[in-house]
Amino acid sequence: MRYTISLTCATLAAAGAVRAEAPLVVADIAPVHALVALVMGDLGSPVLLTERGSDAHSFQLRPSQAAAIAEADLVVWVGPEMTPWLDRVLDGLSGQAAQLALLEAPGTATRAMGDGDGHDDDAETGLAEEDEHAGHGDTHAGEADTHAGHGDAQGHAAGGADPHAWLDPGNAQVWLRAIAEQLAQIDGGNAATYRANAEASAAAIAALDTALADQLAPLRDRPFAVFHDAYGYFTDHYGLTVTGTVALGDAAAPGAARLKELQTGLAAGEALCIFPEANHDPKQVMTLAEGTGVRIGGALDPEGALVEPGPGAYAATLTGLADVLAGCLDAAG
Numbered sequence: 508m509r510y511t512i513s514l515t516c517a518t519l520a521a522a523g524a525v526r527a528e529a530p531l532v533v534a535d536i537a538p539v540h541a542l543v544a545l546v547m548g549d550l551g552s553p554v555l556l557t558e559r560g561s562d563a564h565s566f567q568l569r570p571s572q573a574a575a576i577a578e579a580d581l582v583v584w585v586g587p588e589m590t591p592w593l594d595r596v597l598d599g600l601s602g603q604a605a606q607l608a609l610l611e612a613p614g615t616a617t618r619a620m621g622d623g624d625g626h627d628d629d630a631e632t633g634l635a636e637e638d639e640h641a642g643h644g645d646t647h648a649g650e651a652d653t654h655a656g657h658g659d660a661q662g663h664a665a666g667g668a669d670p671h672a673w674l675d676p677g678n679a680q681v682w683l684r685a686i687a688e689q690l691a692q693i694d695g696g697n698a699a700t701y702r703a704n705a706e707a708s709a710a711a712i713a714a715l716d717t718a719l720a721d722q723l724a725p726l727r728d729r730p731f732a733v734f735h736d737a738y739g740y741f742t743d744h745y746g747l748t749v750t751g752t753v754a755l756g757d758a759a760a761p762g763a764a765r766l767k768e769l770q771t772g773l774a775a776g777e778a779l780c781i782f783p784e785a786n787h788d789p790k791q792v793m794t795l796a797e798g799t800g801v802r803i804g805g806a807l808d809p810e811g812a813l814v815e816p817g818p819g820a821y822a823a824t825l826t827g828l829a830d831v832l833a834g835c836l837d838a839a840g
Contacts, residue, residue: 530693533576535584535593537811538673539609539682541820543583545708546686546701550694553583555816556593568596579604580693583686586610589670605689610670612685615678618739620669620755671809674741674828676716679821680709715822719829720745729836730777732769732801734784734792737809741828750777753791766795773799779839780804782831785812804835 529551534540540555547553554575556568568576576582576596586608587594597606610617672678687705691698723745731747735754742749751769754761773781773795781796783789785808796803808814808831811824 529697530580530690531575531578532581532583532690533579533604534582535590537814537816537820538679538824539583539585540816541811541818541822541824542673542679542682542708543686544818545821546683546690546704548700548704550697550700554579557590557812559813559816568592576600577603581605581607581689583607583609583689585670585672586668588668605693607685607689609678609682609685610668610672612682614681614685615672616675616740617672618669618743620667620736669736669739671737672740673821674738674809674825675744676712676719676825677744678740679712683709683712712821715825719825722829722833723747726832726836729779729839731804731832731836732773732778732781733807734782734787737784738807738828741809741825747832753795766791770795770799773801776800780832780835782807782835784809786810802835802839805831807831 529547532543532547532551532553534543534553534555536557537555537559540553543553554572556572556576573596576593577600582593582597582604584590584593584606588610597604609615673682683705684702687701690701694701727746727748729748730750732751732753733749734752736752738749741747751772753766753769772778778801780802781792782804783792783806785806789803789806793803808824808827811820811827814820814823814827
């Protein structure tokens with residue numbers, strides 16, 4: 508299934524007096540960058556910090572990217588729960604750039620990490636909160652702003668805020684309007700255009716949502732396992748059933764007891780498919796599935812790390828998830 512979001516020429520027409528140059532907007536990850544690009548339309552192109560194929564949680568900024576943040580009129584990001592390295596950079600700017608942390612936008616539906624992952628987060632996993640971020644500590648002093656790792660212990664421990672909120676298309680519609688209002692404050696001459704673009708894009712995402720709901724409806728009674736707890740917004744929204752996750756968080760190293768429990772469940776038929784994930788070695792998933800009879804699906808890409816950046820990346824991320832899930836679960840049904 509392929510679905511694109513486009514804007515008509517009418518919605519891209521500028522209204523009234525305009526700035527000589529479009530605002531410089533920086534976005535953290537591909538789905539957020541796509542939403543900003545949809546709102547800006549032909550008025551300008553936002554800067555995407557995370558590069559295609561990179562890991563958003565442990566990304567290392569180049570000096571040129573740090574300079575773009577320092578010069579930005581607006582930084583749009585999910586929040587420190589997703590990219591803590593950007594939090595430290597923004598703290599160092601002392602409020603120079605306007606910021607929009609989308610998880611904090613009014614109307615955003617949020618959930619906690621670990622909700623519905625199919626496993627209790629008990630002591631036998633051996634995962635203390637600091638272990639969730641093992642191997643991603645702060646980097647060398649003096650380089651934290653441009654080479655920050657995943658050292659914050661706030662975002663991805665079970666029970667903390669789940670930052671993958673763009674996977675609920677209702678949140679994307681809320682965020683489009685929030686982005687438009689921020690841009691309208693910065694560039695009042697183009698306020699009507701930003702708002703019109705946001706409304707047109709929200710309508711397109713609503714249509715995408717309907718199409719995905721139709722595609723995924725037959726899969727509601729087909730349980731599956733995933734690499735880590737990143738899909739709750741998507742599975743909750745579409746009524747899908749995740750029975751287990753290999754890891755609790757983005758940087759978590761699962762304990763032996765957890766892996767044994769998951770493999771036992773797979774062998775007992777608790778899942779029809781198990782899905783590896785983009786930017787993570789699939790060997791662990793393949794090992795778990797060996798001898799259980801469970802199918803191994805394609806790699807899921809919840810962050811849009813492998814999609815082509817641009818205004819179509821949001822739709823591509825969601826349709827990619829739906830297509831990969833359907834590709835395995837349809838065959839296993």
